[in-house]
Amino acid sequence: MATEPIDAEMAGACVGPNGSAIGMPQLCADWVGNQVVWLVLALVAIYFVLDRVALPRIQAILAERQGTITSDLAKAEELKAEADEAEKAYEKALADARVEAQKIADETRAEIRGQVEEAQAKADAEIAAKTAESEKQIAEIRASALSNVEVVAKDTAEALVAALGLSADKAALDAAVDKRIEG
Template sequence: MATEAQGAESAAGMPQLDFATFPNQVFWLVVTLVALYLILSRVALPRIAAVLAERRGSITNDIAAAEELGLRAREAETAYQKALADARAEAGRIVVKARAEIQKDLDAAVARADTEIAAKAVESQERIAAIRASAAASVGEVAREVAREIVQAFGTGADGRSVAAAVTQRMKG
C-alpha cells in the first residue's frame, strides 16, 4: 500500500474506508439509482418491450394470417372445383335429356315411316291384286284380239265367234 502521507487529500490507507465521504456517496448513489429507475421504467424499458412485442406480434400475425388465408384459399378451391363439377354434371344431364328427346322424336318418325311404308305396301298389294283381277278379264279380250289378227294374217277368214270360242276353250285349259 502507499505509505507516506501526502496531505489530507492523498490516500493514507484505503479511501474506501474514509467514512467521512460515505454520506456523499450514499446520497449521490440514491439520486443516481432513482434517476436510472425512472429513466428505465418510464421510457427505455416500455419502449424496448413495445418494439420486441411488436416484432414478435408482426411475425405471429403474419403467420396466423397466412394460415387463415391458406384455409380460405383451400375452401375457395373446393368451392371452385365443386362448381365446375356441378356444371359438368348439369351439362351431362342436359345431353342425356336431349338425346332421350331426340330418340323419342326419331322413334316416332321411324314409326311413322314404317306405317307409311306398310300402307304403301298394302296399297300396292291391292293394286297388284286388282291388276291380276282385271287381267283375268282383259286376258280374254286381248287374246281374242290378238288371235283374230293372227288368223287374219294367215289369210284365212274366220268369224269372231269361233275365235272367241277357241280362246275361251284355251283359257279354260
C-alpha cells in the same frame, strides 16, 4: 484553444515556457489518468442513456414487429384454410354440375331417341300405306293389262284366222284363247 495560458503547476511537463500546451494534450502522459476517468464516466453515462431510453424503445418496436408478423402469419393460415375450403366447395360444385349436365344430356338423348323412333314409326306407317296403295294400283294395272291382253289375244287370233283364209266361230276362238291363257 491552445491560446489560453495553462497553469504550469497543474499541467506538469505538458506545458511550454509561455504557458501553452506542447503538442497534443491527449498524448500527454500526465493527463492520461484524468482522461481515462472522464472516458469511463462518459461511457457509463452513454450506457445508462442507452439502457434506460433507447434500448426499451428498440425492444418495444421489435416486439411490436414480432407481434405483427405473428398475427399476419396466423391470418395468412386462416385465409389459406378458407381458400382450401372454397376450393373444395368449388370442386364439389363442379363435380355436381358435371353429374347434372350428364343427367340432362342423357335425358335429352332419350327424349330425342324417342322422338326419332316416333318419327321413324310414323314414316314407316306412311311408307307402308303408300306401298299398299302402290301395290293396289299395280294389281289394278296388272288386272287391266291381263284383260287387255286377253282382248288383244282374241282380236289377234281372229285376225290371224281371217288372214289365213279360214273361217272360225268367234265363240270357239275365244274359248281356245281363254284355255291357252289359263295355262
